[in-house]
Amino acid sequence: MSVLTTTDLGVAFRTESGTVDAVRGVSLRVEPGQTLALVGESGSGKSTVALAAMGLLSGNATASGSAVVDGTEVVGAAEPALRALRGSTVAMVFQEPATALDPLTRVGAQIAEVIRNHRQVSAAAAAAEAVDMLDRVGIPDPEQRARAFPFQLSGGQRQRVVIAMAIANSPKLLIADEPTTALDVTVQAEILELLRELAADTGTGVLLVTHNMGVVADFADRVAVMLQGEIVETGSVEDVLLRPEHEYTNRLLAAVPRLTVAAPAPAMSVASPPDGPGGRPDPAPVVDLRDVSVTFGRGARAVHALRGVDIAVHAGETVGLVGESGSGKSTAARVALGLIRPSAGSVHLFGTDLRRAQRRDRRSLRSGIGVVLQDPVASLDARMSVAECIAEPLAVHRRGMSGTDRRKRVDEVLDAVRLPRDLATRAPRELSGGQRQRVSLARALVLSPRLLVADEPTSALDVSVQETVLEVLRELQDDLGFACLFVSHDLAVVQQFAERVVVMRQGVVEEQGATGATLVHPTTDYTRRLLAAVPVPDPVVQRRRRAERLATLAAVTA
Amino acid sequence: MTAVQMVPEAPGAPVTVAATGWRLAVRRFRRNTLAVIGLAVIVVVVLFCFVGPLLYPTDQTHTQLSQANLGPSAAHLLGTDAVGHDVLGRLMYGGTVSLTVGIAAGVLATVVGTLWGSVAGYVGGWVDAAMMRVVDAGIAIPALFILLVISAITTPGVAGLIVILGLVSWLVPSRLIRAETLTLKNRDYVLTLRAIGGSHARAIGKHLLPNSVSTIVVAATFQVADAILLVAYVSYLGLGVQAPATDWGGMLSAGLTAAYSGRWWLIVPPGLAVILVVCAFNAVGDGLRDAFDVRGR
Numbered sequence: 001m002s003v004l005t006t007t008d009l010g011v012a013f014r015t016e017s018g019t020v021d022a023v024r025g026v027s028l029r030v031e032p033g034q035t036l037a038l039v040g041e042s043g044s045g046k047s048t049v050a051l052a053a054m055g056l057l058s059g060n061a062t063a064s065g066s067a068v069v070d071g072t073e074v075v076g077a078a079e080p081a082l083r084a085l086r087g088s089t090v091a092m093v094f095q096e097p098a099t100a101l102d103p104l105t106r107v108g109a110q111i112a113e114v115i116r117n118h119r120q121v122s123a124a125a126a127a128a129e130a131v132d133m134l135d136r137v138g139i140p141d142p143e144q145r146a147r148a149f150p151f152q153l154s155g156g157q158r159q160r161v162v163i164a165m166a167i168a169n170s171p172k173l174l175i176a177d178e179p180t181t182a183l184d185v186t187v188q189a190e191i192l193e194l195l196r197e198l199a200a201d202t203g204t205g206v207l208l209v210t211h212n213m214g215v216v217a218d219f220a221d222r223v224a225v226m227l228q229g230e231i232v233e234t235g236s237v238e239d240v241l242l243r244p245e246h247e248y249t250n251r252l253l254a255a256v257p258r259l260t261v262a263a264p265a266p267a268m269s270v271a272s273p274p275d276g277p278g279g280r281p282d283p284a285p286v287v288d289l290r291d292v293s294v295t296f297g298r299g300a301r302a303v304h305a306l307r308g309v310d311i312a313v314h315a316g317e318t319v320g321l322v323g324e325s326g327s328g329k330s331t332a333a334r335v336a337l338g339l340i341r342p343s344a345g346s347v348h349l350f351g352t353d354l355r356r357a358q359r360r361d362r363r364s365l366r367s368g369i370g371v372v373l374q375d376p377v378a379s380l381d382a383r384m385s386v387a388e389c390i391a392e393p394l395a396v397h398r399r400g401m402s403g404t405d406r407r408k409r410v411d412e413v414l415d416a417v418r419l420p421r422d423l424a425t426r427a428p429r430e431l432s433g434g435q436r437q438r439v440s441l442a443r444a445l446v447l448s449p450r451l452l453v454a455d456e457p458t459s460a461l462d463v464s465v466q467e468t469v470l471e472v473l474r475e476l477q478d479d480l481g482f483a484c485l486f487v488s489h490d491l492a493v494v495q496q497f498a499e500r501v502v503v504m505r506q507g508v509v510e511e512q513g514a515t516g517a518t519l520v521h522p523t524t525d526y527t528r529r530l531l532a533a534v535p536v537p538d539p540v541v542q543r544r545r546r547a548e549r550l551a552t553l554a555a556v557t558a
Numbered sequence: 559m560t561a562v563q564m565v566p567e568a569p570g571a572p573v574t575v576a577a578t579g580w581r582l583a584v585r586r587f588r589r590n591t592l593a594v595i596g597l598a599v600i601v602v603v604v605l606f607c608f609v610g611p612l613l614y615p616t617d618q619t620h621t622q623l624s625q626a627n628l629g630p631s632a633a634h635l636l637g638t639d640a641v642g643h644d645v646l647g648r649l650m651y652g653g654t655v656s657l658t659v660g661i662a663a664g665v666l667a668t669v670v671g672t673l674w675g676s677v678a679g680y681v682g683g684w685v686d687a688a689m690m691r692v693v694d695a696g697i698a699i700p701a702l703f704i705l706l707v708i709s710a711i712t713t714p715g716v717a718g719l720i721v722i723l724g725l726v727s728w729l730v731p732s733r734l735i736r737a738e739t740l741t742l743k744n745r746d747y748v749l750t751l752r753a754i755g756g757s758h759a760r761a762i763g764k765h766l767l768p769n770s771v772s773t774i775v776v777a778a779t780f781q782v783a784d785a786i787l788l789v790a791y792v793s794y795l796g797l798g799v800q801a802p803a804t805d806w807g808g809m810l811s812a813g814l815t816a817a818y819s820g821r822w823w824l825i826v827p828p829g830l831a832v833i834l835v836v837c838a839f840n841a842v843g844d845g846l847r848d849a850f851d852v853r854g855r
Contacts (some may be wrong), residue, residue, distance in 0.1 A: 336776045365755075373749065379746040396756045443750070
């Protein structure tokens with residue numbers, strides 16, 4: 001019998017501007033021991049389906065149709081019945097482990113609470129069981145760790161604790177809503193491995209909600225693709241990912257940036273590229289960080305965000321800056337932008353040492369920089385029109401420019417980023433995420449900069465939108481020839497987009513070189529591990545990569 | 559250059575044209591019945607106090623002992639007080655003082671608090687720490703106590719009361735605005751402006767202040783309500799504006815002894831007026847907070 005069966009499930013939200021049908025006619029089933037991945041872009045309704053299956057919809061939502069969890073109807077069920085169900089028969093793993101745990105309660109106690117909510121066991125027995133659970137989800141030294149508070153654990157360990165809570169009462173159905181999206185790739189690989197083992201051991205059915213096709217390929221048995229609240233395609237993971245039938249699935253898969261993977265043949269035969277920045281002829285780099293260190297705080301609590309980092313970007317080239325969270329990649333970008341002053345080392349912008357430059361010169365040097373940051377919402381001031389946002393650099397650096405010239409320039413850059421001119425009078429709020437990032441890009445380009453610094457410019461966007469933004473960016477770079485410092489955690493994007501790559505780890509440059517060499521045949525273990533952990537959206541290839549990765553890890557620990 | 563085929567973005571994510579900020583705010587405000595009533599009350603009371611004396615002129619300077627302590631009648635709708643002033647006229651006259659002092663002090667407190675809080679929040683570091691410790695110290699001393707001490711020493715007039723009240727009640731708005739500034743100054747658009755070499759003045763004038771306007775307006779509304787109440791306290795204790803000038807608090811104080819002899823018309827009207835106006839300003843503040851969707855207080 002299926003652990004979850006939804007039949008014609010619909011969810012409608014009452015909002016200030018009327019009723020919105022978020023989910024319509026969704027029918028799916030999850031069998032014991034099987035993983036069903038629910039994929040789709042933002043707003044497709046995939047998370048709403050997951051919440052509806054747990055009866056956790058918010059007060060302004062109404063569900064219709066049917067969702068049966070292990071024989072119990074959830075739609076329209078009374079709250080006491082749902083409470084008995086949640087945490088025992090069906091459990092949930094959320095995206096953000098930092099907010100899923102109570103910061104003021106020791107993790108062992110949080111797991112014990114879940115156990116005692118549903119089973120009549122003594123406090124001591126529950127505590128002992130909590131330690132067992134921590135052991136089972138692979139937390140070292142579980143007796144000690146049970147007494148830890150969530151802030152004392154790393155993000156990956158926190159997510160393990162959340163999983164321990166979810167499986168504490170051996171649920172029949174586990175709902176995982178983007179369980180690895182907030183985690184680094186290496187941690188993501190470990191968490192997926194853990195979930196896979198648990199599901200296989202206990203026969204738990206898993207409903208996995210995700211936007212990441214690599215995760216789907218790595219973990220799922222069956223896939224349901226959602227678009228605008230409806231399921232457009234369902235099938236086995238091989239069928240959907242390798243032989244998609246629906247046009248939307250095709251488009252979605254085509255937009256996913258794919259990591260070029262080295263053939264499993266010995267990597268040594270590849271000629272190593274010449275050292276240095278690809279033997280470029282131009283003398284001075286556009287921006288040059290030399291032996292830069294940044295320390296926040298002082299004394300015993302000092303955090304060394306960067307330690308002796310050398311990064312140079314030459315005219316016309318794109319340098320990708322990659323690394324996991326906390327590697328210092330964003331800090332390095334902010335040093336290049338002059339937002340953070342290095343505690344040691346020097347920054348040369350367009351050949352001028354920023355420390356030696358006069359205040360006035362520093363300002364005019366800055367006019368040669370364009371900036372695009374990650375958050376499409378926070379990047380534009382909600383109280384300005386699109387035209388005002390784009391014209392802001394002109395107001396700073398071209399004070400004498402007439403209003404007509406300014407409007408003309410705004411129209412030009414709007415054309416350049418392929419946005420219609422009549423968007424100029426609109427408010428940023430009225431634009432989609434991809435349009436906003438293109439407005440940010442237009443603002444960055446309005447002064448015809450020689451250097452563009454882009455800090456995760458597409459990380460908050462859906463893949464199809466990311467593709468468009470990257471295309472526009474690449475095309476503009478070909479036309480205008482600016483240099484680009486491109487910060488990203490996504491190795492596949494960097495591999496496609498950057499000519500050179502700098503891999504950072506814990507504030508140090510681990511390795512740098514031409515993208516084709518460094519990201520295909522890395523010379524350091526760290527980069528190799530990083531690459532091996534990226535799941536590729538092809539179940540067959542991914543199965544092979546997973547086996548290789550585990551074999552390597554086993555070899556290291558042996 | 560290769561021509562890029564425009565992919566319609568986020569297939570199926572229509573670009574919804576949302577109502578503009580102000581229109582949305584007005585709509586939300588109008589849905590809050592209490593706030594609309596509050597606004598109406600404020601308008602009526604302001605008209606009553608400032609336009610009323612033109613339609614219903616009374617002598618509020620000379621005592622007329624022959625007319626003292628009369629009950630409500632056709633000649634004196636709310637009767638007269640112990641020195642023969644018409645109470646309805648006095649309610650208007652006292653109201654001009656209460657409202658002027660309350661509104662001006664509330665606005666002054668908000669302006670001082672905004673400047674202090676935004677400088678502390680934007681500059682940060684030890685400047686912020688020092689400025690906020692001043693605020694903490696100020697909050698630790700009861701405002702009413704400072705107010706009474708200063709009033710007792712100086713016996714202030716209307717302008718003096720405004721300044722004193724303003725200077726004891728700017729602390730809370732300064733904290734609010736500092737918190738707002740702290741979040742705004744790290745927004746990506748402010749960082750972007752600074753990265754391309756924009757000045758601090760531009761960051762504050764073009765981004766921080768316009769985006770804090772809603773918080774400031776909401777804070778100001780609550781400050782006005784508090785200030786009107788504070789003026790009433792001070793005058794009730796006999797330390798406000800001095801006779802023959804008066805305000806609602808002063809009227810309450812003068813009428814209190816008479817209340818035991820059954821002359822309710824001396825204390826009920828000014829008491830109700832204070833309650834009504836303070837509630838009205840608070841209701842409007844709540845409505846504005848919801849309308850702008852900001853945290854307040």
